[in-house]
Amino acid sequence: MLKLRGITKDFNGFRISDISFDVEKGDYFILLGPSGAGKSLLLETIAGLVHPGSGTIELNGKDITRAPIQQRKVGLVFQDHAIFPHMKVKKNLAYALHGQSNENIRRKIRSMSAGLGIEDMLERYPSTLSGGELQRVALARTLIQEPEILLLDEPLASMDSRLKAEIRALLRQIHRGGQTIMHVTHDYEEALSLGNRIAVMESGRILQTGTPDEVFRHPKNGFVAHFIGIKNFIPATVRTGDGLACAETPGNMKIRLTGGQENEKGFVMIRGEDIVLSIEALDSSASNVFHGIVDEITATPNGFDICVDAGEKLHALVTGISRDKLNIREGMKIWLNFKATAVKFIEE
Amino acid sequence: MKKQGLQWSFSILGAMMLLFIIAPVLGLLLSSSPAKLFETARDPEVKNSIMLTLGTSMAGTLLFAFAAVPFSWILARYSFPFKKLITAIIDLPVVIPHSAAGIAVLGFISRDTLVGKAGSAVGFNFVGHPAGIMLAMAFVSLPYLINAARDGFISVPERLEKAALTLGASPVRVFFTISLPLAWKNILSGLILMFARGMSEFGAVIIIAYHPMITPVLIYERFTSFGLKYAQPVSVVFILVVLVFFMILRLLLSKTKKS
Structure with missing residues (x-):
């Protein structure tokens, strides 16, 4: 549906280079990357506010690289909503319907405002609306022109968690209605919870594209892994002396893993969810068993992040129930167990 | 205690400065009896001159606004070669002596110049004509409008213009529905300043007409x-007319600010 090929652009100190990917009809496509990666510039390029230096943009088989903004059928919602402050909500919604019959405009505003729950704000000025209400108005104003693809620039940034959940639900609802969405964010949790396809971007380049599972389970390189929040990411050298290979870390841990060449340098990566904590050493199929001292316990949205110093600091994710059952406290001795197959080695 | 002392001394300095402005004007206002003022206000020569002053300044302000306001938008939005030079040129009329400004304008519109010849072709001479007065007033007062309007456009977030473009509006529609209304406070205040400055001009005008x-x-x-x-x-009488005018315009401005 949306096809980008070799998009390159220098703009106000930002640079994007050789950007290529496809967004299919009905996709919820997430562009994930840190601030300054060029994500917003890429969105503005797709919307037509900025012309690419080279490369092509196709929408539904039509080359729109140089098409005027008005003819693109691309809707862009800005991070700060960009609601016109001198117009009531109703007039904001009607802005994109310029030239249509009054009856048409009334009908569309009625159905769009009902769908997004803003019927009772139509006569209000934007300065009287809250952040969440402004976001709804911004979405309504863009969706009312029935874009082929909806581009969202950090739509959940600077919102508290309750509001985030509310707007997330709204975005899911819009997506379920058949709207193709491309959503830019720096938050991997947002990416996981909304996207069905993810592209990771850094310094103006796309590093990896795939389903959330592909990207989160098999990050292509160190940046992707770090960025998507995998904390157990330790430099290591592979030793294949005695049977099963192991990776030697600077803190003298020998972590068993599958694959790897002798003396190969790189990083071992273990997802926090794959590490089992126990009070005694477990007799199990896990070939990595270490003991260490609980260094720090941090609450996360889904439980606790237990940081254990076992030569290297490893993070294990446990639920509140498990933490209570094992009575995990800082400073106590604890065992870490994980399978060699849970260890991913990424060569440098 | 020290801070209070500073506050006091600054306030006293300020009061002396205010007195310096108020005293001469107040002295002038009290210099003539109400009867004399009334008589002067009915003097046709005075009445005509006031009408001419208000009219030419207003006409010049409105006429030049058509070019100055869009140009201010360009200055606010784009960077281009020699922009600094152009900005300096715009401020030039503020710093050159106004008699010299009058001489400059006269050299531009006198009968043997291109503009003067164009005027002659349609049957009038700028020199000694309200049109010439208007040009002299506009020359010295234009920077006030351009600068105020430019600041107004700068204060309008560019994102709003971009958002309007993505909503399918043409650049012209964006200018008239987004940029202009949002910068209107500054533009109006620039129009008032230009009008006021034009009205009070003496040096440049006396050379033209x-x-x-x-x-x-x-x-x-x-x-x-x-x-x-x-x-x-x-x-x-002139000061009173001007004051009444300004009170009305200021009121208009404060109303737009509230809305």
Whole structure:
């Protein structure tokens, strides 16, 4: 549906280079990357506010690289909503319907405002609306022109968690209605919870594209892994002396893993969810068993992040129930167990 | 304690400065009896000059606004070669002596120049004509409008213009529905400033046109021909008219600010 090929652009100190990917009809496509990666510039390029230096943009088989903004059928919602402050909500919604019959405009505003729950704000000025209400108005104003693809620039940034959940639900609802969405964010949790396809971007380049599972389970390189929040990411050298290979870390841990060449340098990566904590050493199929001292316990949205110093600091994710059952406290001795197959080695 | 002392000394300095502005104007206002003022206000020569002054300044302001306001938008939005030079050129009329400004404008519109010839072709001469007065007023007052309007456009977030474009509006529609209304406060204040500055101009105008007489020239003429006593009532009447005008315009401005 949306096809980008070799998009390159220098703009106000930002640079994007050789950007290529496809967004299919009905996709919820997430562009994930840190601030300054060029994500917003890429969105503005797709919307037509900025012309690419080279490369092509196709929408539904039509080359729109140089098409005027008005003819693109691309809707862009800005991070700060960009609601016109001198117009009531109703007039904001009607802005994109310029030239249509009054009856048409009334009908569309009625159905769009009902769908997004803003019927009772139509006569209000934007300065009287809250952040969440402004976001709804911004979405309504863009969706009312029935874009082929909806581009969202950090739509959940600077919102508290309750509001985030509310707007997330709204975005899911819009997506379920058949709207193709491309959503830019720096938050991997947002990416996981909304996207069905993810592209990771850094310094103006796309590093990896795939389903959330592909990207989160098999990050292509160190940046992707770090960025998507995998904390157990330790430099290591592979030793294949005695049977099963192991990776030697600077803190003298020998972590068993599958694959790897002798003396190969790189990083071992273990997802926090794959590490089992126990009070005694477990007799199990896990070939990595270490003991260490609980260094720090941090609450996360889904439980606790237990940081254990076992030569290297490893993070294990446990639920509140498990933490209570094992009575995990800082400073106590604890065992870490994980399978060699849970260890991913990424060569440098 | 120290801070209070500083506050006091600054306040006293400020009060002295205010007195410096108020005293001469107040003295002038009290210089003529109400009867004399009333008589002066009914003097056709005075009435005509005030009408001419207000009219030419207003006409110049509105006429030049058509070019100045869009140009201010360009200055606010784009960077281009020699932009700094152009900005400096715009401010030039503020810093050059106004008699010199008058000479410059005269050289531009006198009968043997291209503009002067164009004027002659349609049957009038800029020199000694309200149109010439208008040009002289506009020359010295234009920077006030351009600068205020430019600041106004700068204060309009570019994102709003971009958002309007993505909502399918043409650049012209974006200018008239987004940029202009949002910068309107500054533009209006620039229009008022330009109008006021034009109205009070003497130096440049007297070189272009002694006749027909705008009020500042009339005041000067009465002073040089008949003396201070004769110049005072005209000055007072003009000041009062100007003050009433400004109160109305300021009121208009504060109303737009509220909405």
